[in-house]
Amino acid sequence: MSEVSENNAAVLTRLRRIEGQIRGIHRMVDEDEQCMDVLTQISAVTKALQSVAILMLEGHLAECVTNAMDDNTVDMNEKLSEVTAAIARLVRS
Secondary structure (H helix, E strand, O other): OOHHHHHHHHHHHHHHHHHHHHHHHHHHHHOOOOHHHHHHHHHHHHHHHHHHHHHHHHHHHHHHHHHHHHOOOOOHHHHHHHHHHHHHHHHHO
16 A cells, blocks of 8 residues: 555544544534533644644655656645645644
8 A cells, every 4th residue: 555545544543433423413413512522622623624634735745746856847836835825824723
């Protein structure tokens, strides 16, 4: 299995887990659970999504940006701006 495939498999596994957490939050709200318990679960999902975003960013850096460095036709300043913008979005969220 290639590094990209392994990264995608890890991302999909984490997303399935997050999907289950979201269903749990839905159930908690439906069953009128305590607000603080729901907020705790929302916080956990938020952190899990941030973890997936970092994993995706690592994969992008390892594969796409590394390949672009080998391709003389790619504008590296554009690639770096793209990655910087993605990191900025993650930091703001």
